[in-house]
Amino acid sequence: MIKVGIVGGTGYTGVELLRLLAQHPQVELHAITSRKEAGMPVAEMFPSLRGRVKLAFSDPAQAPLTGCDVVFFATPHGVAMAQAPELLAAGVKLIDLAADFRLKDTAEFERWYKMPHSCTDILAEAVYGLPEVNREAIRKARVIGLPGCYPTSVQLGLLPVLDPEAVRRAGGDLIDPSSVIADCKSGVSGAGRKAEVHALLAEASDNFKAYGVSGHRHWPEIRQGLSAIAGKPVQLVFTPHLVPMIRGIHSTVYARLTPAGRATDLQALYEQRFAGEPFVDVMPAGSTPDTRSVRASNMARIAVHRPPESDLLMVLVVEDNLVKGASGQAVQVMNLMFSLPEDMGLTQLPVLP
Amino acid sequence: MIKVGIVGGTGYTGVELLRLLAQHPQVELHAITSRKEAGMPVAEMFPSLRGRVKLAFSDPAQAPLTGCDVVFFATPHGVAMAQAPELLAAGVKLIDLAADFRLKDTAEFERWYKMPHSCTDILAEAVYGLPEVNREAIRKARVIGLPGCYPTSVQLGLLPVLDPEAVRRAGGDLIDPSSVIADCKSGVSGAGRKAEVHALLAEASDNFKAYGVSGHRHWPEIRQGLSAIAGKPVQLVFTPHLVPMIRGIHSTVYARLTPAGRATDLQALYEQRFAGEPFVDVMPAGSTPDTRSVRASNMARIAVHRPPESDLLMVLVVEDNLVKGASGQAVQVMNLMFSLPEDMGLTQLPVLP
Amino acid sequence: MIKVGIVGGTGYTGVELLRLLAQHPQVELHAITSRKEAGMPVAEMFPSLRGRVKLAFSDPAQAPLTGCDVVFFATPHGVAMAQAPELLAAGVKLIDLAADFRLKDTAEFERWYKMPHSCTDILAEAVYGLPEVNREAIRKARVIGLPGCYPTSVQLGLLPVLDPEAVRRAGGDLIDPSSVIADCKSGVSGAGRKAEVHALLAEASDNFKAYGVSGHRHWPEIRQGLSAIAGKPVQLVFTPHLVPMIRGIHSTVYARLTPAGRATDLQALYEQRFAGEPFVDVMPAGSTPDTRSVRASNMARIAVHRPPESDLLMVLVVEDNLVKGASGQAVQVMNLMFSLPEDMGLTQLPVLP
């Protein structure tokens, strides 16, 4: 059994980790921390876990984290990097669901997160936890910077056409790397379990809007990820929108196809690229996946389109932002790090309706 | 492995059965029928099942139902009783999620369902599938009339105070059996996956109303169930309401306490009565359970209250209408009928948020 | 033109007052205060008012409130009573949408609101602002304690059967005054525009629950109001529930009919009692009103039922909690106080769908 600790268990990615880990056959929940709720049984805050999670929140200062095999950070940014040196020294692996180990360029990190990066050496060894791109590196990693919810969906959506091997086979770029538009829509749980007026039901329900259009923190992350996949700079416009629903991300991704791209069987390319992937489902040609088709599951579904009378590629990607976009992907990564079957504890079917 | 057939797999209780059974370790899906969709792969209608359910819908006339160990009917009323004789003759067990085998009084059945009952002998042997009341009879049954969604919640809510053993211990009735009011609220999936204007999002969303107040089909069923539990007539007022949400039932049940009832420690009574039940959770005193605490799970949660300055008992019961109120309870009953652990395939945690 | 001031314009009753008053032909918005937002144009916080409300929030200390004809308090309790003496001395009329002038018994006020009442003399002259009960007193009042949202709906629902004149005509009580149950359901805007976790879309959406069952502040207010109508003590059980929608209250009110009550034509009684009321609509027999049928309007709709095989009266009442349950009723009261047509500025039709 893997001894697991969770730092910051009172938010949505925290309670989703608890839901998944409590059902994982090889996991023993060893510690969960919350400064504010220390002493409170987890199941008192989240009655959905009654009878299944016996743990109480413990004070971060006293939690037995160094006795864990792996610790998940479901915290705001800045927390993981503060505790990483001690945990790594104690031989504990570390999966950060926040942003501390995502951006490789510390200047970029400091620009977007308004704080200095306190452990650049650990950042250097950290692996970006997107299994479909970095599976082998994840297996050997001690520290994971888990992708954000939007970045997971956009990178999965463009991976096949940016893949250097596909580009090589096509004899050149498939898309113009300066032409990407990611028009993304997310459920409200993506904003976290924070008391903020704009996320109240009476504000966000029966309503739709864009936000963060002049610069969202996931923008540099997506750009870094796409560029890493392509092996050269990829530029993008990223427009997040807020959907009046709890869970789910739908990314509508546009890119201009090159002549080589237009000559390619894109449906086949996508199906081949993701053929062995346990958590990426390429839908039949002509499909329009809905977010509920992945609700509460770790699956992402993708549909590839060529809009009529245009040179564009359009890719539709859906995921549950709290599962494949966060806690489910964290468990998938943990499975890889501990040589378990990659889908262990992640086979629950989506909840529909 | 138990060979399972489903008649009528295109509605919400049908797809919920598929979700649960596809994850059940002792079940093999053998046949699923739909007159309209014969030939269509199930996963084409419900992409949430892609890669996990390979079956296609087959025509009812040709489906290999007699080769099954058990057949679930997730159909409108009238279908199960038409096929029951042939299936029983072939040694197949039968679990009807509709109303054909619920009401023991055929006159009552015919009054509410506007059709004659075609197999009263089978009705006579059918067992009402509420495990918390009829567990032993269910184990031996060939035919189950599965309780409706509202009736499950109201019966669980009053079971401890109507239980003859509790009445005996208290030296008399705990509640006035003519004073019951069940003010119930249900999500819209309870109306089924039928194209009807009143259930459109643009009609039912951001809206709340009562319906069926002059007589709902679950009213005689609840009355029959409560009377059977008490061993004497129980009368009730039943007011269903429609809540703008997908899943969930919240029943607020009122009854006037007798002096014996007021002298009883009701919290203790409820905790003891449900102590061994795998799918009934009595919440701590003072709780107000929310429907999402059981979303997509087979659990019912109950809180017992004494409203201030009154003689009333008030019981709050939540369940997922599609799980404990329908398909989950059907699987629980199947487990009992086939001597499997009662919670097999039903241990998924609720999805929150 | 009536010069109007609003204290506390940043909450939902405040912005709803603005919506209604900006369209009122005899109102001039003179001042609106907010400590936190002083200096900000109102239309910057609420873009729905762009081009129609030019006012900016001003600091409460400096707002020209004594120059107004009437001031509305859309604030937490405690604010109106602090400012009432100065405003009344300056000849300003005062309509409090909070609780300072609702409960006539100061001990009751202090028990429920946890603060001493600072101006009991003003409380003594204050009129409870329910036009259907106190129309003539409202016309002459200087200070109004406006009813809460739940209390408005429950009192309207029972007014005809508690009315002493109806009781006299029937030769005795129509209902047992100790048997009232008000099972009420409210949209989330009733909780106000406050940043609280439980009201987030990701918490309150696709969810339903009771709350405040051991004692809600509207309970003593309803009891006081019903008793005042009846001219003798009326007792009740009050169970509020939270509905995943923005606006709307649905009260399902039960009471045990006396023989005199059972002998009465209740439909006719309700129709007669409300015949001249501009904002109470008694629906045809058998109706189940939905909350959207009054959305964004000042109308309340009522349906009267006799549940089968019972001695109960059941009344269904719907209102928009922000209009007839708060700001619309405030404008209706203002019209009465200034001898304007009672429906002036309140004739907008409900928004459906």
Add this chain to the structure above:
Amino acid sequence: MIKVGIVGGTGYTGVELLRLLAQHPQVELHAITSRKEAGMPVAEMFPSLRGRVKLAFSDPAQAPLTGCDVVFFATPHGVAMAQAPELLAAGVKLIDLAADFRLKDTAEFERWYKMPHSCTDILAEAVYGLPEVNREAIRKARVIGLPGCYPTSVQLGLLPVLDPEAVRRAGGDLIDPSSVIADCKSGVSGAGRKAEVHALLAEASDNFKAYGVSGHRHWPEIRQGLSAIAGKPVQLVFTPHLVPMIRGIHSTVYARLTPAGRATDLQALYEQRFAGEPFVDVMPAGSTPDTRSVRASNMARIAVHRPPESDLLMVLVVEDNLVKGASGQAVQVMNLMFSLPEDMGLTQLPVLP
């Protein structure tokens, strides 16, 4: 008073017309038809209109339509063109909310609507009812083809940059006319009040998806409209999405700026272009309008953006699909046709929250 007839009053654009016209000071509702509901009082189907609309539905064959001054068609396509000749002959003006008089190219009409066009002469004289583009022609028109909901939002969003006068002043095109992407999101009422499974609350709620991506009927209409504005062909990719809300459209429109476009002060250009428009509000730079800021009102709000590190123009447009996107625009057009103030009956403020 203008005598108004409505053909097809049982859908959402029909009931929205009723809401607006019943409050219009210069309108007398003269007839409303419905084949299925002939004889039923309108207020029985829509209780929100009780006491305010006395009319009953009449059979189309017998309705006194030729006695009207203007008839609105809130019907499926094909109905208006069947009745247009008779009505025009009787001197009745005609506003079609469906598609019969939108597409000027009958081959295009027949390709998308799968029926021949029966009155091409009337089509030739029909005016496309977008006041911001065709105000003077509308004043003199006998027949109006009212724009669709999506087309209204996209055309308003690009009008300032396609306007030949603006192009002339800039010395050349501001955007590349082959680069337009309209990523549009609509509430579910846009699908109409039809009993269809995909629009059920239990299907469409807590869900998000694209649809119609291989060709939506509004695509040729938008293309025609943009080309007419520009005076030369404009090409676009149009991706509609379904949002789990009742009302509202949010169009996120992208286009590649030319050097001339990048040199232009776009905020100023938009503000100037719409300066005199009663129903288009250009938001301050940096805004992200939300759909609720126009809910139930005839206003469209627009924000102009330049995404960082790109050559794109991004325009965000919100409207209420049933008001500015349909029935409100129809009333605006009627006001123009009858020389009334353009905003008469359309000044209700948006409903927020």
